[in-house]
Amino acid sequence: MSHPDLFSSFKLGPATLANRIVMPPMTRSRASQPGDIANALMAEYYAQRASAGLIISEGTQISPLGKGYAWTPGIYSPAQIAGWRLSTDAVHAAGGVIFAQLWHVGRVSHPDNLGGMQPVSASAIRANGVRVFVERDGEAGFVETAEPRALDKAEIRAIIAEYAQAARNAMAAGFDGIELHGANGYLINQFLDSESNARDDEYGGCLENRLRFLHEVTSAVADAIGAERVGVRLAPLTTLNGTVDANPEETYTAAAAMLGELGIAYLHIAEADWDDAPPMPASFRQALRRAFPNAIIYAGKYTAERAAQALEEGWADLIGFGRPFVANPDLPARLRAGLPLAEHNPATLFGGGASGLTDYPQATA
């Protein structure tokens, strides 16, 4: 065993994880239509990957207005809750632990994915050049995101309540906890980053104000299901989907400290999604470690070697392996045995059926 630490167990809130390997959230766009309902195929896919210490579900919209892409699942209707129960039961039967990633895309959407509604955001600032996929005659077609409108305060309060209800729904669906998607340019990120938030009320302007939406959403879900069942994903340096902060180290270290005070189970740092972030300076990692007292997950192009180094150096507790999990359902066993990893087929990442989802073979018994 070349990297023992990666294979040691870890206590995360009320859950005991079998290892430090996380399957991070990955949108695969195969929910049943109409209704954006998680289904048996998705349950099979997640159960195949249950040897991960922790699975975090693909982004799951908290409301119809929170949807950004065709065929993504929701968690606001009774049918969606029942659909997710298939996945949580299958993962638990296979010995795994699964959190739901709660998602509101904000401005990263198009009326075609919103039943004709206009997308919403912190401010009426368009994500220039950002594209999402919509359904056109059963096929995915890419379109530019639409101009959003700014949320008023009553709407902000209503969305916070939707997050809390979605967290309760996730518990009703059998999830072990929830992760708030505060990363990759979606709604929470649109409030956090200075270049996507031009509000002049208490939700914009100074750092404390830009942190307020994240604070209120996190408090609401923690009140709903317990802070020990809540994680938050942040992406300090990615420019994905057009959100940029003028001073990410200051913004995100303050966010980490604020989340630490709320007592949530973990902070999940998305370093790069694809190739869209510069390397994170060691001093930034150390600042996050000092600011946040509970578990920290890092994801973004990790190998077993880099993961082991992260654990040894002490700035991470858990490591996410995204794309490697797509084609290597038994990834932990493969990493442990030092087996070569299979490459995934990029053409079957989003949409479609079992091909490229559940038909990647296990290499280990």
Ligand SMILES: Cc1cc2nc3c(=O)[nH]c(=O)nc-3n(C[C@H](O)[C@H](O)[C@H](O)COP(=O)(O)O)c2cc1C
């Ligand atoms: C197909 C695909 C879908 C993704 N969907 C999500 C998502 O729904 N939510 C999210 O936070 N990140 C999403 N990500 C980002 C991954 O969680 C992860 O951070 C990223 O793939 C980098 O890790 P890797 O280099 O190990 O793949 C997605 C990535 C991929 C490849």
